[in-house]
Amino acid sequence: MDKIIAIDIGGTNLRIGTVYKNLKVENFYKTSSYFLREEGSHVELVKLIKNYIEEQKLTDITAISIGIPSMVSKDRKFVFRAPNLKGLVNINLADYLQGELNLKVALDRDVNYLLIHDIDKYGLDEKKEKTILGFYIGTGLGNPVYINGKIYRGKNGVAGELAHTPIRGLEEVCPCGNVGCVEIVASGKALENIREEHFKDTPFEEIFTRHSNTDEIKEFITLLSYPLATEITVLDPDLIVLSSGVISMKDFPRQMLIEEIKKRTKHPYPAENLEYIFTENSHENGVIGGAISLFNGF
Template sequence: MESVIIGIDLGGTNLRIGAVTSDNEMIAPFVLKSSIVADAEKPVEKICEIIADYSEKNRIRKIEAISIGVPSSVENDKETVICTTNIRNRAGEVVFSHMNVAKDIKERFHVPVFINNDVNNILLYDIMANGLEEQKVVVGIYIGTGVGASVVIDGKPLEGKDGAELDLGHIPYFGGTISCSCGKVGCCECYASGWRLQEIRKEFYPETQIQDMFTLHKEEKPLKEFIQACANVYAIMATIFNPNTMVVGGGVMEMADFPREEFEAAVNQNTGTDVMSYGFDYLYSKGDVGKGVIGAAIFARKRLKDKRSDT
């Protein structure tokens, strides 16, 4: 077997792992619960065990790099996780906070190890899968349980001073009064997220399954207000970045009968006039469960290429 990159998508619920070839084919994907890591006495050591077991069972001998996507900001060293608020142990404590997760994994496997925000990885996958590499500005917003965002400019993901950029779910929603899990009040995740959709279901439609919300209720006021809230998030980013393409993704946007035309009309209406005089394309991310794993490998190859260019 040729050398591969081990890609891992470590989410709040599931951990996905796979070996990714040079042509971005995923071999032997495997899924397990993230709680196996979160509840371990030594979480990074548990990740190492998972990688070792996976490699042994699938007879993977040539590992070029290991690349992990996490649901949080990551410092610009692409090794240190800032705070994974959605990955907590049984005591409710955050598992990874300002922790260099890559260090011990590198020492165990003697290969380069990269840690990246999971949404950054997913956008890299969507860019590759849809041939958007030559576009100047691509903005991806993924509304699942929370809100994640990534921006790629001239082929490079946008990085802030420390790596804490684009925490879009926690920008203030003007006039918002709902308490957020982050400790603030009125974050946009409180109004435009899968969490909020569940709250709407419980309050107005307790007999409806979450997957049927748009099918049964998209013409009713609670859902129309929810769609407007989601559109506002995209309109803010479109106005700021003047993108070629706006990638729309995440579990909410991929639900059955999500009203795309109504959503796009609301985004266009709320986006700044100057940007809308040029417009932008919409691309809907497909619900491929392997895209976080493959995206992690794409990110690793970019970093390896950059390192070779610097030497």
């Protein structure tokens, strides 16, 4: 297996590329993932992949890796629930795609692939002995957990769903079906709601440049720090990786977030010696991470 197709499906965008064993990416492109918000749209996903194979004249592909913003079963076949993509709900997507495409299919949460990419690119755990927490704040709040060289998946494969832990007093229903999930107030969707309510005349990409010192943005950063500080206190990580769309926005108040996390993390430790890395956000990261996972058997 010298090359594969890798797909990174997010709540907003779908990215696809051909990746070689040396992690060189060819035939990369990005498109909207909104079509997957319609029920039954897994059929359209098959059409997209078949068109890609035909257009790129890929006659020697035997495997495909797909990252999905969803809970995935421990055997990495069944998609339980993708709150932002109704077309990928309660379906054995791996077996379905394998039957339609005649290719080996490996699924995983999209954020797991992002962390796998960042660990590889930045050489974060060459001895495979560290605990690394990833916090990828894009459309939602992604939270891969990596322990001793492996993504931690838990009993059912759904570990790391920090976004769907509850906040007392928050009564809004989350797209996942639960009430009061922290992602409602700590995510890119939450930030967009703040812009709509308070800064409607400001382009989304300029919200931190223009409004970081406002009470609304300070409150957003504070709310974001609560779930992060909670997991950091529980797992006492060697390293914290922060990235994705919101974190990478121009003038995002990184130091403010770090200070708010430290304020709410257990003292003296782990609060006093936390290590952070803000990784570069690239459209190809999830695609490459998916390829690393498939090639190396993560």
